[in-house]
Amino acid sequence: MEIELTSQQIQAQEIFRTFVNTEIAPYADQCDQEEKTPPETIKKLADAGYLEGGQNMDAITFGLLCEEIGRASASLLSLLTVHSMVCQAIMKWGSSSQRAHWLPKLSTGETIAAFGLTEPNIGSDAKSVETTAVLSNNSYILNGEKKWISFGQVADLFLIIAQCDGNPSAFLVERNSPGFSTEPIKGLLGFRAAMIAKVHMNDCQIPKENLVGRVGFGFSHIANTALDHGRYCVGWGCLGLGQACLDTCLSYTSQRKQFGAYLKGHQLIQQMIGDMITNIKAARLLCYHAAYLKEKGDPSLIMETSIAKYFASRMVNQVANDTVQIHGANGCSSDYPVQRYLRDAKIMEIIEGSSQMQQIIIAKSGYHGFALERRKLQQKEKAKEKA
Ligand SMILES: Cc1cc2nc3c(=O)[nH]c(=O)nc-3n(C[C@H](O)[C@H](O)[C@H](O)COP(=O)(O)OP(=O)(O)OC[C@H]3O[C@@H](n4cnc5c(N)ncnc54)[C@H](O)[C@@H]3O)c2cc1C
Structure with a gap:
């Protein structure tokens, strides 16, 4: 497995970094405090070509983009995530006319997309959504509620999962459809x-x-395609958020003195920094591995992406927690971004399948692999006995 970036990927990473440092990072705290992302920021992202949803980037380059955006703003990363989840679902499962109509508009950001799966009563058990869709003449009539929909306040197009005759199915719903409305949710942790x-x-x-x-096909094919992609974005985004925590700690501990020495000179601080560096590196390798499999079109990508998302989101919670600890009271203040990092880190463990859901998926796959190996061994032994 190649884990060295190509010269084009390094170049792309530098471009992403410059963009993020000038256009996103300086405003991230203000956006967090005002609980909004201004349309100009979304436009900048679109104009830079970053809303193309991974359609024209190799898997690593797209991962690097998620990492850089995640380094500055987990909220904005979630735009990239849900928008590209819908792009991927349309690319893979949309009809030729849906692809021809929506993909160019989504690529340029003329249309912003959101992903509508979760409901007030249904979260992790996503295939049991209660929203219904009934075919009536040439229309589907949808009834129900979706909750916690990222960028739902501004999106133009929603990929909605609803039960059609008891079968989870996916629909493209435009904001201006009759009977459709959205309501902001404020005051979230992250x-x-x-x-x-x-x-x-x-x-x-x-x-x-x-x-x-x-x-x-709504859950088994379409939502799952979207969620696999979402986990990929979140895993990489956690790397960015972890790196932001580490960078802040390296700087802070080099400037603040206690007991006559810089914090970086205290061994208990070094322990936390050492663990951060190690765990970020381990998560990075898992994300690179997932990217490598994605590029190859290897089916084990799905499991490896779950593992990367699970590990990276757990990792970033520990890293962000230690970051606040290292910053002491300053870490709790809005003068520093680290309290935002910690709040955002927690969300990473809940979205695109919670840590518990990932654990279940990973464990099931482990047992499945174990059973397959055992069967292969038994078959070999039987063949030997016959020979
Ligand atoms: C900031 C934010 C943005 C979001 N954006 C979107 C979005 O754009 N689109 C969208 O559709 N949804 C979105 N969500 C919703 C998110 O996907 C759900 O919150 C998530 O799937 C978990 O569902 P739930 O919150 O209903 O928790 P529940 O499913 O009620 O679970 C509660 C707890 O129980 C655990 N649990 C559940 N079942 C089991 C089990 N079988 N075994 C062990 N533990 C279990 C869970 O891990 C969790 O810890 C967003 C959520 C947040 C917080």
């Missing part, structure tokens, strides 16, 4: 600038052609 919304659909009417894939 991702405060992610323009989170509730979505209401009351006899919401959409053209029959807006079904994505087939009836019954």
Whole structure:
């Protein structure tokens, strides 16, 4: 496995870094405090070509973009995440006319997309969503509520998962559809600038052609494609957030003195810094491995992405927690971004499948692999006995 970046990837990384340092990082705290992302920021992201949703970037380069954006703003990373989740779902499962109509608009940011799976009563058990879709003449009529929808306050297009005759199915719903409305959700722990919304659909009417894939594909194919991609973005974003924590700590501990010595000279501080560096590096290798598999189109990508997301989101919680600890009272103050890092880190363990859901998926896959190996061994032994 190649883990060295190519010269083009290094060049892209530098461009992303410069963009993030000038256009995103200086405003991230203000956006967090005001609980909004201004349209100009979204436009800048679109104009730079970063909303193309991983359609024209290799997997590592797209990962590097997520990492750099995650370094400055987890909220803005979530725009990239949900928007590109919808792009990927349309690319893979959309009809040719859906692809031709939506992908160019999504690529340029003319259309902003959101992903509508979670509901007030349904979170982790996502295939049991309660929103319904009923075919009536040439339209689907949707009824139900979605909750915690990132960038739901501003998105133009929503990928909505609803039950159609008891089968989870996916639909493209435009904001201006009759019977569709959104309501802001404020005061969240983290991702405060992610323009989170509730979505209401009351006899919401959409053209029959807006079904994505087939009836019954909504969770097994479409939401899962989107969620795999979402985990990939989140894993890489956690690297960025972890790196932001580490960079802040390296600087702070080199400037603040206690007991006549810089904090960096105290061994208990060094222990935390040493663990941060090690754990960020381990998460980076998992993300690179996932990128390598994604590039190869290897089916084990799904499991390896879950592992990367799980590890990276756990890692960043420990790292952000230690970052606040190292900053002491300053770490709790809005004068420093580290309290935002800690608040955002927690969200990483909940979105795109919580840590517990990842643990379950990973453990199941472990047992599955174990059973396969055992069967292979038994078959070999039987063949030997016959020979
Ligand atoms: C900031 C933010 C942004 C979000 N953006 C979006 C979005 O854009 N689109 C969208 O659709 N959703 C979004 N979500 C929702 C998110 O995907 C859900 O919160 C997540 O799937 C968990 O669902 P839940 O919150 O209902 O928790 P629940 O499913 O109720 O789970 C509660 C707790 O129980 C645990 N648990 C559940 N089942 C089991 C089990 N079988 N075994 C062990 N433990 C279990 C969970 O891990 C969790 O710790 C967002 C959430 C947040 C906080």
